[in-house]
Amino acid sequence: MDNLRLLFDAPLLPVQLLLDGVLIGAIFALAALGMALVWGVMGIINVAQGELVMLGGYAAYFLYRAGIHPLFGVPLAAALLFCLGWALYRSLIFRVVDQDLFISILATFGLSILLQQLANAFFGADVRTAESGFGTWAVRGGAITIARIKLVAFGAALLTGGVLVLFLKSSRLGQAIRATAQNARAARVMGVDTDRVYARTFAINAAICGASGALVAMTWIVHPYLGLPYTVRSFMIVIVAGLGNLQAVLASAVALGVAENFAGFIFGAEYQTAFVFTLLVVILVLRRFWLSRQRRYLA
């Protein structure tokens, strides 16, 4: 607990942790937005969400190796993952959309293992990163340092999220997606091709994950086993924020980023993953007690 005392002795340290947490929270928010979209529209909890993030990271890394600056790699990774998401829907996901939730959870769970192991087989287990070369930015004589790439990633994440919301609000496809989410049968009666809507929704989700993965590859590292923590983070964020509420998703993602940063500092970095997963269990259990107090059903 020495680190805890350090936190009070050095007043700028909490500020540093807070800032870092806020900046990484925006990246978490992206994957969570995608998960909320797929969950709300298709009724599928995509356990392979984190693997899509991981693949986006690899896309950005290989583009970087090919000489493309990672910042331009973000839209390219999103485009690649869009195609992958569409292919995944057409080959697998469409078979589980109308089935009960157990089948879709087990199927996406299998998919996550498949993608993770494929990445391990093709890309190797080495840790990789896409160097952006932006350097760090020292405030107050180096008492607080901010990696510029984190600021850029924060901005890019906000931009992507904003574009997504605008798209859902105003475009024709966005309207169809929202209609399908409200009532798939009614949407079909009104002439919406729901199968196509599902395909696009899943592809858009994959694209968002791809962008978020590219940002992850720039800010930190990618490796094949990166996925599950991102799946769990997205799930947590969506649970806390609820489906279809952008501001709440962003707020809870930032809160998670800050909490994770502080926990990583206080307990030591080796416990940070354990913290994420334990927090998930704690949040779910608390949520249940809170809901049962209100006598609401947990359907």
Next chain:
Amino acid sequence: MKSVLGYVCAGALLLALPLLAPTYQTQLAFLWVMIVLALTWDLLGGQMGYNSFGNIVFFGIGMYACAVVQRDAGLGYFAGLFLGMGCGGALAVAAAAFLGAGILGLRGHYFAIATLGLGIAAGELASGWEFIGAGGGMVPPLFPGALGGRERFFYYLCFAIAAATFPVLRWLYAGRFGLALNAIRDDEDKAEAMGLRTTRYKITAWCICAFFLGLAGGAVGNLTGFIDPREVAFAGSTYGVWMVLMAILGGKGTLFGPVLGAVIFHLTKELFWTYLLGWQRVALGLLIVVIVVFFPTGILGWARVRWPERFGHRVEGA
């Protein structure tokens, strides 16, 4: 009476098996462990409709508890092992009761994701805890007997665990308890409205599952000879996935399905390991996807539709 005779014959054959095929004793011991894993997963996943991705927690708890007792109790090898396995089972049950009180109130998919987190959290915590060797793992004491005696001993130990698990589950499924679990799977709200104390049933089921997993964990820790927090004890990517796969492959929600799935999987796994060097885990993921999507009823479910009269269903008007 016929089925009792069948069980006796099968039991006698399996008891004699290590004498007939001494080179495969360790493999056969693992086969029994696999059967226990699949059977206990199916207790929740198949009979109760609660997919758990975190049952591996109890396996790991049993393994570590057993190794700690063997290390610190200062008993002889066998006394330490059996006391350790007992402690492992008890501790796993306690953990299941404690965790279950919180987590089993969650419905279906929330439960699934929560257990997914639980398994990984346990592995991460174990690999940071100095008392149980942290990331370096633990090494259980060496088997004292003569060369070759170790394999035979563990074959019989694992066989005993499996042979205890199967009849207990068979007895439970045949009675009121099994009906209650199936009622929870089919419609939990209705079961609750009919007066079933569903949470109590769910926690009991998880405790039973945890007890056998804890026992099996203690045995496997000694059989493997090395306990790594992420790769052996809380091995979500191997045992944790396999138990789900085996139960679904054989047919979840049936008594013999998981056994059949475990046998088939364990035999073919050796083929995977030999011919798919480096690609086994890819094949594993693909297999789960294919089975879940195209073959969700499993082998026994398919057989039940194909030959309904063999399963005691009468075909109307055929």
